[in-house]
Amino acid sequence: MKIFCFVFLFALMISCENSKSHDYTFYYWRTHLSLDAPEKAALDKASSTYIYTRFFDIEKVNGKFQPVAVITKDRTFKTDKEVVPVIFIRNDLFYDITLDEINFLAQNVATLIKKKQTEFGFKVSTQIQIDCDWTAGTNKEYFTFLQKLKEFSKKEISCTLRLHQVKNSKLSGIPPVEKVFLMCYSTSSPLENSTKNSILDFPTLKAYLKNIDLYPLEIEIALPIYSWGIVTNHLGKHKLINALSVEDLKNVNFKKISDTEVEVIKDGFYFGNYLNKGFNLKVEEISEDRLNQVKKYLNKKLPGYSIVYYHLDSRFLNHHSY
Structure with missing residues (x-):
């Protein structure tokens, strides 16, 4: 019984510490x-x-x-x-x-x-x-x-x-x-x-x-x-687009690379920026x-x-x- 109480109290202390x-x-x-x-x-x-x-x-x-x-x-x-x-x-x-x-x-x-x-x-x-x-x-x-x-x-x-x-x-x-x-x-x-x-x-x-x-x-x-998006062009140079989210990557003109990264497959204006085919777009959010x-x-x-x-x-x- 004493061991159970000790384990319970220890677990409670850890829980409180993590949920301050x-x-x-x-x-x-x-x-x-x-x-x-x-x-x-x-x-x-x-x-x-x-x-x-x-x-x-x-x-x-x-x-x-x-x-x-x-x-x-x-x-x-x-x-x-x-x-x-x-x-x-x-x-x-x-x-x-x-x-x-x-x-x-x-x-x-x-x-x-x-x-x-x-x-x-x-x-x-x-x-x-x-x-x-x-x-x-x-x-x-x-x-x-x-x-x-x-x-x-x-x-x-x-x-x-x-x-x-x-x-x-x-x-x-x-x-x-x-x-x-x-x-x-x-x-x-x-x-x-x-x-x-x-x-x-x-x-x-x-x-x-x-x-x-x-x-x-x-x-x-x-x-x-x-959050933001990081655009990488053909030369490996980067540019930031503010306030992008993973939801913004759901576009028929983007080819999915991972859950947070796509490749542009059609030239055009996206999020106020002109992006060429082959550009990479990666979203970072918390x-x-x-x-x-x-x-x-x-x-x-x-x-x-x-x-x-x-x-x-x-x-x-x-x-x-x-």
């Missing part, structure tokens, strides 16, 4: 803010009180820092969630940057965020998130920018964390922020000739995150729900099983975390239960 619930929400990554009915419903159901919304990118144009792809909004974008601004900054901006330029950049980023929050009537967020693929060669300058942004904005600053920045944390450095958002996707380049799923290959992810439990900051998790596999692994590594799904788009929502 996590607060979740979404990234919103389109330039024009709008919500159709499925997107609005999915956002309303999300258990987190936040939505992480890309406000603009920063690039260097003619030697000057410039905001690009700044968001616009229509009347359909209505939510009770706290809209957290996310700013994408190219890593190369932090090469050969002076302290005065860092101060200028941080102050102007804070000012434009505040302007957009006021213009669109968003709930004033207590957070700002910065997305940058920093490296060992730019970490000092980037980390100084994060500190200056906190000073100017008087906000809590978080930043994204890429897989290589975890694996090589001694070289990449630890950012001076309250928390990081670990991007559990882009495990390889979609433009390489590989049989792996470039969005999320689980063995590759595990190799990068072997020591994630030792990372010294609070970690939230970003998981992919997006199954619910693969996401659960990642969560199960992270549950063993991290004491607790919330999830931000990338990204809120009705083309991706039906494939997952959240």
